[in-house]
């Protein structure tokens with residue numbers, strides 16, 4: 001390889017000359033560059049002008065907002081509680097807030113390699129999730145019970161996301177292992193199930209589980225609509241994640257399992273100590289990607305009538321008082337998603353680099 | 361216990377319709393050292409991998425330390441505990457330290473407490489002359505060191521028999537000697553060994569019997585002096601001519 005790229009890299013061009021070479025190499029190129037730069041600057045300036053210079057801040061500034069040309073951030077500072085907590089009782093909203101912080105901490109801690117083993121990570125998530133659930137639901141130490149019907153906003157989004165991950169990840173591992181089964185009929189059935197579910201839109205799966213299933217299942221099995229949707233979503237997640245894990249397993253040299261067999265390790269020991277740890281390491285970047293997508297797509301539950309952060313946002317600007325400030329609320333909701341998703345995907349990119357460096 | 365470590369009789373092995381091993385009969389006594397050689401594709405690896413059921417044979421019998429190798433998983437487990445195996449590509453577990461590579465199977469399979477397993481592992485790592493690498497990961501070691509770890513890892517299970525499948529053929533020449541040294545030491549201590557290798561010097565030095573395979577058959581077997589001095593089979597002579605560079 002080295003001989004193929006001779007001295008070009010040795011002479012580093014100055015930043016200015018590379019700028020010229022790239023953007024102003026011909027008159028036409030230069031003109032295009034100038035036009036694009038002007039448009040970009042103008043867009044940036046208008047956004048800044050709207051969001052900051054002519055914006056109205058401060059709580060309850062409806063009149064000022066109606067008069068102003070810029071953004072009405074007042075709607076956010078007046079109605080943010082609805083976006084974050086939905087219909088959760090006002091007095092108890094600190095619980096919902098605390099629960100969100102707990103879940104955020106769980107997500108952040110999962111990024112630390114110290115937690116990456118088969119005992120710590122599940123323990124972290126199950127404890128975090130249980131804390132979240134108990135805080136939200138209450139019914140002990142004098143905390144009034146708040147049932148799931150009253151959950152909403154960001155806390156509901158986080159609840160659905162965490163439940164889907166906790167349920168979906170073990171399911172994904174099972175699916176991946178079954179698909180690799182030595183018994184052809186098991187492997188083939190599993191492949192069929194996975195491919196079928198993957199080829200259905202998530203929305204239709206959610207609809208089926210939320211609305212169609214109660215007609216099919218016996219009453220004692222139907223459960224709450226929220227949990228049916230979570231199960232459906234977890235199934236969908238598991239099918240995609242199973243394929244990711246299977247890819248990670250297939251990247252292992254056959255010698256790994258053979259060496260473990262030759263040492264006398266049984267199937268579950270081989271899976272638990274040799275195959276899965278290495279498969280997950282191989283599949284880490286796509287796994288993070290899948291988790292990020294799962295977080296984003298929780299917003300689909302609005303369509304089935306849940307007040308997740310998206311629907312709560314619409315509700316927050318849905319009153320006669322604030323119905324002109326829809327854009328501002330959506331910007332706020334988008335920002336919430338952005339914070340979670342962007343930091344997770346940056347983290348994924350960082351990991352990918354780190355793992356690449358670590359590889360021999 | 362009988363004197364036979366491995367007993368193979370009328371064993372046949374197919375890959376689909378391809379007849380890989382044809383009527384293999386082989387008895388290995390306890391403490392005996394066998395070297396198997398033969399041209400590429402003759403079925404040497406397949407034969408040695410049938411002994412611990414990494415490959416399944418279709419008919420005939422295989423018994424290891426008196427345990428019949430059949431579809432009973434307990435028998436398979438039993439045999440795998442008795443027979444350690446060393447591979448051409450080392451196959452160390454890259455996500456575990458050298459020490460963990462060595463303690464994993466004793467702790468999981470033999471239920472040895474960690475402290476004891478580590479003590480045993482250190483003893484064997486010393487024996488293969490790399491106790492100072494115990495905390496490193498396989499990727500940080502040279503090929504020769506990795507293969508010695510692989511030998512130590514197999515020995516940690518306290519096997520009666522050691523199976524080697526071309527343990528030195530993935531190594532650079534300067535590392536072959538360090539691995540062969542360990543294997544010679546093992547042979548001198550009386551380990552039962554079945555070793556696929558083209559290291560004819562090693563065969564001369566330690567083998568009790570050298571076996572020549574071609575086309576899935578055992579064509580000739582003899583003590584090394586006779587095998588190298590007066591090979592009877594035409595193909596053995598041709599093969600020896602090639603590997604010995606005559």
Ligand SMILES: Nc1ncnc2c1ncn2[C@@H]1O[C@H](COP(=O)(O)OP(=O)(O)OP(=O)(O)O)[C@@H](O)[C@H]1O
Nearest residue numbers: 375378380398399400401402403404405406407526
């Ligand atoms: N999984 C398999 N499926 C089908 N054929 C196979 C398989 N593994 C090996 N074979 C064939 O079986 C024959 C014996 O293979 P084997 O690996 O035992 O040879 P070998 O003597 O060890 O050769 P080498 O010296 O190259 O390692 C070869 O012809 C090979 O192509």
Ligand SMILES: [Mg+2]
Nearest residue numbers: 404405406526
């Ligand atoms: Mg071979």
